[in-house]
Amino acid sequence: MSTFVELLPGQYNKAAFSAFDPTAAGFTIGNARAMMWFSQLAYETGKKPTIDQIGPLWGFTSVAPFTKHKIDITASFDTCGIIGERQGAVILGFGGTDPAVWENLATDFINIRPQPDTNTHAGFQAALDSARPEVEQAIQMARQANKPLFITGHSLGGALAALAAQFADSTGGAPRAIYVFGMPRAGGETFQAAYNARLGAVTFRLVHGLDVVARVPMSGIGFRHVGRVLQCQEGEKFNPAALSADVSDEPEFSDGLAQTLRSGVEGFLSGHLFSPPGPGTFGPLFKFLPRPIRDHLQDCYYNALT
Numbered sequence: 001m002s003t004f005v006e007l008l009p010g011q012y013n014k015a016a017f018s019a020f021d022p023t024a025a026g027f028t029i030g031n032a033r034a035m036m037w038f039s040q041l042a043y044e045t046g047k048k049p050t051i052d053q054i055g056p057l058w059g060f061t062s063v064a065p066f067t068k069h070k071i072d073i074t075a076s077f078d079t080c081g082i083i084g085e086r087q088g089a090v091i092l093g094f095g096g097t098d099p100a101v102w103e104n105l106a107t108d109f110i111n112i113r114p115q116p117d118t119n120t121h122a123g124f125q126a127a128l129d130s131a132r133p134e135v136e137q138a139i140q141m142a143r144q145a146n147k148p149l150f151i152t153g154h155s156l157g158g159a160l161a162a163l164a165a166q167f168a169d170s171t172g173g174a175p176r177a178i179y180v181f182g183m184p185r186a187g188g189e190t191f192q193a194a195y196n197a198r199l200g201a202v203t204f205r206l207v208h209g210l211d212v213v214a215r216v217p218m219s220g221i222g223f224r225h226v227g228r229v230l231q232c233q234e235g236e237k238f239n240p241a242a243l244s245a246d247v248s249d250e251p252e253f254s255d256g257l258a259q260t261l262r263s264g265v266e267g268f269l270s271g272h273l274f275s276p277p278g279p280g281t282f283g284p285l286f287k288f289l290p291r292p293i294r295d296h297l298q299d300c301y302y303n304a305l306t
Contacts, residue, residue: 001210002097003098003241003280003281003282003296004099004280004281005043005095005098005241005280005283006043006044006046006047006050006280007040007043007044007087007279007280008050008280009049009050009053011102011120011280012037012041012054012057013038013067013302014057014058014124014201015056015085015306016033016034016037016038016058016302017034017037017044018200019031019033019034020034020089022087022089022147022148022150023088023148024086024177024204025177025202025230026177027230027240028240029240029242029305031150031177031179031232031304032179032204032206032238032305033302033306034058035091035093035150035152035179035181036147036152036154036179036181036206036298036301036305037058037300037302038053038058038084038091038093038096038152039095039096039152039153039154039157039158039298040083040092040154040298040302041054041055041063041082041093042080042081042082042094042095042153042154042157043079043080043091043096043298044065044081044082044093044099044212045066045067045081045095045156048065049065051065051082052221055084057231058086059086059087059284060084060085060086061082061086061167062084062085062087063082063084063085063171064082064083064084065080065081065082066080066081066083066131066134067080067129067220068080068081068130068131069136070130074268075122075123075126075127077123077127077130077133078098079093079094079130079160080094080095081093081125081134081153081157081160083137083141084136085141085145086149086229087132088148088150088159089149089150089176089278090138090141090145090147090148090149090150090154091149091150091151091152092135092138092149092150092151092161092164093151093152093153093157093218094131094152094153094155094156094158094160094161094162094164095154095180096154096155096156096157096298097155097156097158097159097213098152112217112268114187114188114191115224117234118187118191119188119189119190119191120163120184120186120188120191121148121159121184121185121187121217121223124156124159124160124163124186124259125163126186127156128160128167129163130161131160131164132167133170135164136169136171138151138168138277139171139173141166142153142173143173145158147175148175148176149150149168149174149175149176149257150166150175150176150177150179151164151168151175151177151178151179152176152179152180152181153180153181153183153214154177154180154181154182154183154298154301155181155183155184155296156184156212157180157184158180158181158182158184158249159180159183159184159185159186160203161178161179161180161183162178162180162183162186162195162203162226162227163176163186165199165203165257166194166198166199167193169198169199174198174199175199175202176202177202177203178199178202178203178204178205178218178227179204179206180203180204180205180227181205181206181208181213181298181301182206182207182208182213182214182296182301183205183214184214184217184224185215185217185218185219185223185224185225186226187223187224187226188223188224188225189222190221191226191251191280192224192226194225195226195227196247198228198229199226199227200227200228200247201228201247202232202244203226203227203228203266204227204230204243205225205226205227205228205229205230205248205249206229206230206231206232206238207229207230207231207232207251208231208232208234208295208296208300208301208304209232209233209235209291209300210234210291210292210295211295211296211300212253212292212293212294212295212296213296214255215251215252216253218251218252218253219225219249219253219284220253224249225245225248225249227247227248228241228243228244228246228247228248229244229248229250229251230242230243230244231250231251232304234291234295234300235276236304237305237306238267238304238305239274253290257278259286267283273299276294277292278297278299282297283299285289288300
């Protein structure tokens with residue numbers, strides 16, 4: 001990972017896990033906030049001192065990073081994540097797309113065809129398969145400690161989290177809950193049906209504003225979302241009352257396009273042409289990003305859960 005997605009230790013929320021409830025299988029804002037911050041920490045696999053400093057602040061007895069890297073004609077990926085253990089829970093988190101890592105972009109855009117056997121996005125599946133030993137490690141840690149397993153991720157990491165959850169469930173290590181943020185669609189109708197039958201009720205998919213990644217790959221080319229969805233408008237807070245009662249394929253790409261055009265016109269008329277700046281080394285430049293991309297970045301999610 002690079003400074004595009006990393007934070008300084010002082011920019012982390014020390015109270016991120018203050019309302020975390022490991023006994024809750026249903027959605028809670030406290031758990032969503034904790035999982036989003038843990039997803040952010042999963043971007044720090046290249047900065048282990050940050051992980052070592054933040055983990056104990058959040059009550060973790062251990063947080064172990066992992067990376068899986070491959071460049072090949074059949075699949076290229078750079079899968080990053082962390083496994084953490086704390087009182088009452090084991091948490092597996094996946095980092096998302098880093099625009100400075102071309103292997104992430106290859107995972108997202110080149111190997112997009114659905115796998116014939118799994119009906120999943122080929123690039124996402126290859127990236128997750130490389131980390132199966134770490135998924136198995138998290139399952140075993142939870143089983144041996146008699147603690148529930150939570151799985152989380154942002155962006156590409158959200159898709160990997162869903163695939164990891166399905167794998168964990170297939171091995172008898174079903175997670176208590178899956179929290180994903182700005183997650184792209186990870187498979188087709190067959191994958192969707194199989195996933196939702198087992199894990200749809202405990203998968204919580206959060207979408208902030210006009211986040212374009214949460215709208216692709218499009219349903220029009222056969223891809224489908226999993227789990228229950230909770231959306232909020234840009235700059236607003238997530239409201240648990242808005243969580244879908246059942247599994248959902250929202251949001252659609254066409255809806256986001258219409259909102260983008262409307263937002264652009266409103267911004268021009270009001271004189272607010274720029275997005276807000278963000279944290280990190282390149283944070284001041286975030287204001288120049290188009291709204292559908294700006295709404296996808298990590299700080300939009302953890303701010304909307306604060």
